[in-house]
Amino acid sequence: MPHRSAYVCLSCRLSFKHSEYRAYQCPRCRRTLLLAGDSFEAPPRRDRDAWRVVSVLLHAGLGFRQRCCGCGPGYRPRTLREVREGLAYARRRGVPVARALATPSP
Known part of the structure; x- marks a missing residue:
């Protein structure tokens, strides 16, 4: 099975x-999709706060890529409060910012 990565709009x-x-476009709005990584699990569409967290992480350069040992991407904040504390x-x-957000309880 080929390696599959998540792309998000x-x-x-x-x-x-x-x-x-490669560069993909969203079928709804035609904007370029961002590469999130192979370990990304999308939050529910209606959960705006979770998507705001995802947005901050991706714009800070933190993806959800599998580490070489297969243990996942490491710590990532899940709530807006954790993001605010990291920032x-x-x-x-x-x-x-990327290092602060990737550190639990900074």
């Missing part, structure tokens, strides 16, 4: 699995 809150790495930690300490 943040404006439509949709996720698609594709086996090739505040990054501002306070001067660490990169």
